Amino acid sequence: MIKKYLRKPHYSWLVLAALCGLAFANRACGVNILTVFFLPMAEEFDWNRTQISGAASIGALIGAGASILMGRLSDYMGPRIILGIGALIVTFSMIALSQMTMIIVFYIFYGAARVSDxxxxxTVSPSTLTKWFSGNSGRAVSIYFGFMALGGVLLPLLTHLAIMDFGWRSGWLLLASVMFFIGFVPTVLLVGSPGKGEDNTGNTKSESENVPTEFSLSQTLNSKDYWFIAIAVFVTGILTAGIGLHIVPFLVGQGLSPEIAVSTVSIRFLSSSIGGFVAGFLIDRYGPRPTVIGALAIRIISIGLLIFADTFFEAIFTGALDGFSDGAQSTAVVLLLVSYFGKSNVGGIYGVTRAFKVAGFSAGPIIAAIWFDLSGSYSAVLWAFFLLAILSVILISSTRRIKV
Known part of the structure; x- marks a missing residue:
């Protein structure tokens, strides 16, 4: 493979570059991309938004189950095959979506893309990075999540332009091309598992790498500290998706224009990238646990301000805080797991944790929608989310490293 022709101390950065390309391209499966296709597909096929949204929810739920298996498999067989297959599934699904004429075809192939996503x-990409980097792991993971956020900003714009000029089918083909050339090709050429001495040994170890013991998956699942982390991750998944999907109608209901409401979504993705990048430096200096707690505390503030937001500045500011918190937390959680339970089985451990987060993604929008339908207001559910954010801080603050 290519890596034997390169100096080993620097190869980890090529792995990071390949995974950043994959993370960027993988935003093709995000709901913010699907939103761009809503109107043109609904107009051509007379589909309603519930029908279109259903494929995303079903695919995410199946993906939550798959993450448990794939995380475990990556610990044994390495990441290249799993990530390569995932990138190909997304590529061929996007091509199939460009040719579809029936709702069942949309469900099959968009659902497949979401499962792969x-x-x-x-599931496999972040845990792979933690195995390649002995030092600067916080910085490496933050760069990865930064490129993911960048894809969330740029790909919807590029897709929208393609749809405006050439139609919605060309939008899916554009996304297929991005995944194949930026995601699939670098991944299969560069990404593998490190052997002994192949991590980034040129860096000193950070607090996140000071691991007292390597835990097996079963030992981890028998730890109350893991369950505190998993429940906190589930809760933050509820908050992220519950607020994210309903933020525009909430702000419009507060008297703001749709344009201002939508702009908060873009601000959220941009600040998420910044939050992830800043978190990387904080993790390497102070460790992942204080970073996670700080990120969750910022989310408490953002939700508290959002409840009363009714001006342009307040909407943008709360969106920036929420995005910064989400980006910082996403970066820190995987390294928190490594610092508590070690690297050897981090794929399986993160896979289970990812399943909790995706379950929260699925539950959050439903909780907010039902609450609004029953009460006619988002106020009560936002206060509930505020209390859940406080609970997540308490849970993470209650965790401690343990030995087996």
Whole structure:
């Protein structure tokens, strides 16, 4: 393979570059991309938004189950095959979506892309990075999540332009091309598992790498500290998706224009990238646990301000805080797991944790929607989310490293 022709101390950065390309391209499966296709597909096929959204929810739920298996498999067989298959599934699904004429075809192939997104690519990539980097791991993971956020900003714009000029089918083909050339090709050429001495030994170890013991998956699942982390991750998944999907109608209901409401979504992705990048430096200096707690505390503030937001500045500011918190937390959680339970089985451990997060993604929008339908207001559910954010801080603050 290519890596034997390169100096080993630097190869980890090529792995990072390949995974960043994959993370960027993988935003093709995000709901913010699907939103761009809503109107043109609904107009051509007379589909309603519930029908279109259903494929995303079903795919994410199946992906949550797949993440448990794929994370475990990556510990034994390495990441290249799993990530390569995931990238190909997304590529061929996007091509198939460009040719579809029936709702069942949309469900099959968009659902497959979402399973690959949640169950394969987003599960295996972060845990792979933690195995390649002995030092600067916080920085490496933050760069990865930064490119993921960048894809969330740029790909919807590029797709929208393609749809405006050439139609919605060309939008899916564009996304297929991006995944194949930026995601699949670098991944199969560069990404593998490190052997002894192949991590980034040129860096000193950070607090996140000071691991007292390597835990097996079963030992981890028998630890109350893991369950505190898993429940906190589930809760933050509820908050991220519950607020994210309903933020526009909430702000419009507060008297703001749709344009201002939508702009908060873009601000959220941009600040998420910044939050992830800043978190990387904080993790390497202070460790992942204080970073996670700080990120969750920022989310408490953002939700508290959002409840009363009714001006342009307040909407943008709360969106920036929420995005920064989400980006910082996403970066820190995987390294928190490594610092508590070690690297050897981090793929399986992160896979289970990812399943909790995806379950929260699925539950959050439903909780907010039902609450609004029953009460006619988002106020009560936002206060409930505020209390859940406080609970997540308490849970992470209650965890401690343990030995077996």
């Amino acid at each position: 949640q169950g394969l690519i987003q």
